[in-house]
Amino acid sequence: MASTAVNCCFSSSCFTLQSNPKTLSLKNNINSSSFALNQNFSAFKALSFSNNISHNLFGKGNLSFSTMKQKPIHRSVVVCEAAPKKKADSAAKRARQAEKRRIYNKAKKSEVKTRMKKVLEALDVLRKKTDAEAEEIFPVEKLIAEAYSVIDKAVKVGTLHRNTGARRKSRLARRKKAVEIHHGWYTPAPAENAA
Numbered sequence: 085m086a087s088t089a090v091n092c093c094f095s096s097s098c099f100t101l102q103s104n105p106k107t108l109s110l111k112n113n114i115n116s117s118s119f120a121l122n123q124n125f126s127a128f129k130a131l132s133f134s135n136n137i138s139h140n141l142f143g144k145g146n147l148s149f150s151t152m153k154q155k156p157i158h159r160s161v162v163v164c165e166a167a168p169k170k171k172a173d174s175a176a177k178r179a180r181q182a183e184k185r186r187i188y189n190k191a192k193k194s195e196v197k198t199r200m201k202k203v204l205e206a207l208d209v210l211r212k213k214t215d216a217e218a219e220e221i222f223p224v225e226k227l228i229a230e231a232y233s234v235i236d237k238a239v240k241v242g243t244l245h246r247n248t249g250a251r252r253k254s255r256l257a258r259r260k261k262a263v264e265i266h267h268g269w270y271t272p273a274p275a276e277n278a279a
Contacts, residue, residue, distance in 0.1 A: 192234075192243040196252065199231035203256050211263045218269045221260070228256050 206224045210216055232253055239249035264270035 189243045192238045192241065195234050196231075196238050196244065199227070199234050200252060200256065203227045203231050204259060207259050207263050211266055216267055218267075221264065221269065224260065224263075228260060231256060 203224065206227055210220055210224060213220075235244065235249045235252050238244040239246050244252075261270060261272075265272065
């Protein structure tokens with residue numbers, strides 16, 4: 085850091101300082117005025133003077149400061165935020181997640197209902213047929229297997245409760261058994277009476 089010389093003029097006398105002074109104390113006594121310069125303190129850093137500043141400190145004379153060698157002034161603008169950026173609102177995130185799950189679950193439930201409807205319609209058509217053969221139940225069994233698979237996947241991902249899934253599968257199995265009993269392709273075992 086290059087040292088700059090400071091010219092100090094008080095009343096009619098001027099003198100030059102070759103180093104950067106750290107403190108500047110001005111004393112005004114009743115009888116005499118004195119100018120003291122001390123380099124051991126750091127209060128001078130708070131004072132800032134331009135090239136030629138004169139200030140009427142005393143009634144009898146002027147005190148002026150001027151620098152012999154000037155350094156370029158570099159000014160930079162620093163933008164500071166008063167507070168950190170606000171985090172994403174957890175309630176808004178939960179709302180987004182809930183909406184995404186709602187759409188996903190709605191699609192899964194719709195697929196379950198569609199598969200069950202296909203099975204039940206096929207079983208109704210087969211039941212109304214008077215001359216139905218036992219082999220005609222095989223395509224319906226394939227539809228039932230597909231419906232079971234969709235129901236099991238819905239239970240696995242949590243769209244349906246496991247008891248709900250079991251009830252839907254049981255409904256299809258009971259309806260299929262009713263059609264088989266109706267046409268005589270299946271004969272239920274007689275219930276054993278408890279002694």
